[in-house]
Amino acid sequence: MIKVDHLTKRYGDKTAVDDISFEVQEGEILGMLGPNGAGKTTTMRILTCFTPATSGSATVAGCDVFADSLRVRRQIGYLPESVPLYLDMRVNEYLLFRAQLKRVPRKEIYPRIEQCLEKCGIVEVKNQIIGTLSKGYRQRVGLADTLIHDPKILILDEPTIGLDPNQIRQVRQLIKELGQRHTILLSTHILPEVEMICGRVIIINRGKIVANDTPSNLVARLRGGATVSLEAKGPSEVIERALREIPGVIRVTGGNKGQVNQFLVESDKGKDAREDIFKTFARNDWILLEMKRDVMTLEEIFHQITTQEAEEAYREEVSQRPAGGVKERLSGILGRLKR
Amino acid sequence: MNNVPTVFKREMISYFYSPIAYIVIAVFLVFSGYFFARILALTQQATLTYSLANTQFILSILAPVITMKLLSEEVRSGTIEMLMTAPVTDFEVVFGKFLAALFLYLVMLAPTLLYVVFLNWVGKPDIGPIISSYIGLALMGSMFVSVGLLMSALTKNQVVAGVTGIVTLVILFFAGYAVSGTEGWYVAALQYIGTYDHWESFTKGLVDTRDVVYYISITALCIFIAVRIVESRKWR
Known part of the structure; x- marks a missing residue:
């Protein structure tokens, strides 16, 4: 659905996006992750035809963002980071304006507005002036606007920024639901969000893609050796020696902590030592209170x-x-x- | 062109939800009413010629007030990002906003038609110059509004847009006015560039093609440049 090919954007001598390439498949939720100023917003602005690229190309739903900009814009719903809205309009007036601007067929306009108001949970504020709404509500008005013309692709720039924890949860839930019908590209610098919502992650740093994988693969790839933490009863020195003898174990740390023993067992990359640990304990009749594999977040x-x-x-x-x-x-x- | 009415409607909502429309209309009516009453009392003639001639200066100041926020506010508040990522062309946006400002300008003039009714009641005014005056006012308004719109495209600060618009129009107003009666090679040029002489013939009942061309061509030029400026974000 989205194809980015060797895209570069320079502002003067500052390079905001540096030769990045990636693809978003239909129905996928792709998360762009990166520290502030990494080039996420710039990439999104290029994809939404707001700013042009310095070099490279990008196509959205088969249309080039520069040559075929109007057709691209018809296919996307874009939520900019700061959610700029006309503060002097009422919510339903604003949505009506946006629906007309996005050429929603006349007959469908009012049902669509009702639907979007409901989906984003802003029915109760539909007659309020946007300027009087809180940040969370404005965010949802922005989201309703991106959905109003039922676009194939949603591009959301930091959709949960500035919301309270409950609102964040609601918005995430909403995005997840939307992912069933739309292709979504979203950016964030909040990591758990990506783990929760996205099927695939791109990590951008200083304008370059440094990783592109599923969240679980990223974790697997980057985890050095697996670490297992144990809590056990028994003679601590003997247990420690036995653990060291397990094949694949590199290091054992910890020891007697009052009533119980606590150990941290590190093993080779890709090796799961838990089975052998269990067997060792069973053989020696030691009591294993807890065994947990530490996963790198x-x-x-x-x-x-x-x-x-x-x-x-x-x-x-x-x-x-x-x-x-x-x-x-x-x-x-x-x-x-x-x- | 399909989105022009949508943009127009949104600007109208914004004008009439904010106090700006009412303030501008009120200020204009106070001044034009004062001129009308004073001049009528002085001349004792059933004519609008002199009182309308005087409105040009006020309009030079009020038109940029109407237009100052059109594009600058859009850039300052960032809403331009929402606007331009919707499937609209730059021309549709600029032209829709131009029409909205021109419409408000015409709404502002509309109550002065009561003066015509009043003149008809107290005397027998010559209706020809009155009609040509209103044609002139509309044409002049489209030029003033387009100049103001251009200034609004140049900056993201409303106040700067308003002040530069007023200064430009006032300079254009005095350009021809100041040299009238003097001689020199520059007189004809300044009188042509200036807005005053073009307007004067309308108040006398003349609809001169040269004046019509002057107003329309400046309007078109300003709108064209404003569209290019909005577009310029794509070359930077």
Whole structure:
């Protein structure tokens, strides 16, 4: 549905989006994840024909965003990050205006408005002036607007930003439901959101795609060795020795903690030590109170990827610099401190 | 062109929900009413020629007030992003807004038709110059509104848009007015560029093609440039 091909956008000498390529399949919910200023909004603005790309191409539903912009815009519903609305209009007036602008057939306009009001939970404020609404309601008015012409593709820029926890949950639920009928591209810097909603994730950092996978694959790929934490009763030194002997186990840490023993068992990448641990305990008749595999969260992965990138970039910078001056070294140290 | 009425309607809602329309109309009616009453009392003639001639200066100030928010506010508040990512062309947006401002301008003039009714009651006015005056007012209004719209496209600050619009129109007003009666190579040029002389012939009952062409061509030019400016975000 969306195809982005070597897309680059520069503002002056600042590169906001740097040669990115990705695809969104029909019916997919793709999450764009990245720190602030990574190029998410710029990418979305290019896809919605608001700003042109410096180079590269993008097609939405088979139409080029630059050459066939009107047709592209008919297929998408876009919710900008700041949700700019006409604050002087009433909710239903605004939706009527948007529906007419988006060429919803005359007969369908009012049923569509009713439907969208209901879907987004804003029926009770439909006669209110938008300027008097809270951020959460405005967000939902914006969302209702993106749905008004029943577009194939939804592009949502940080749809849950600035909402309270209940509203966030509602909006996420809504997006999930919408995902059954629409193709969705959404951006966020909130990680659990991606895990909850998206079928696939793109991690963008400094205008470049650094990862593109399903949330679970990302976790699997980036997890070093699996870590298992244990809580057990029994002679701690003996247990520790036995655990070390299990094939694939690299390291065992922890020990006696008062009544119980707590261990952290790290094993080789891709190796699951839990079965062997259980058998060892069973054989020796020790009591196993708890066994849990620690999974690296997307949060940690994100942090790892983005900081790795920064470190590499820094190392590259250093290696290119002529060896020497005290000044350079000092600025290097300062740079590291800042991070 | 299909979206022009939609954009127009939205601007009308915005005008009449905000106090701006009422304020502008009230200010205009106070001044034009004052001129009408004073001039009628002084001349004792059943004519609109002098009182309408005086309105041009007020309109030079009020037209940019009507148009100042049209595009600048859209950019400042970011709603331009919502607007331009909907399937509309830049021309539809600019032209719809132009028509809305022109419509408000005409609504503002409408109550002055009561003066005509009043003149008919107290005397026998020559209806020809009155009709040509209103044609002139409409044409002049479209030019004033388009100049104001252009200024609104140039900045995202409403106040800047309003002030530059007023300054431009006032300079154009005085350009011809100041040199009338003097001689020199520049007189004809300034009188042609200035808005005053083009308007004057309308109040005398003349609908001169040269004046019509002047107003319409400046209107078209300003709308054209405003569309290009809105479009310019695509080349940056």
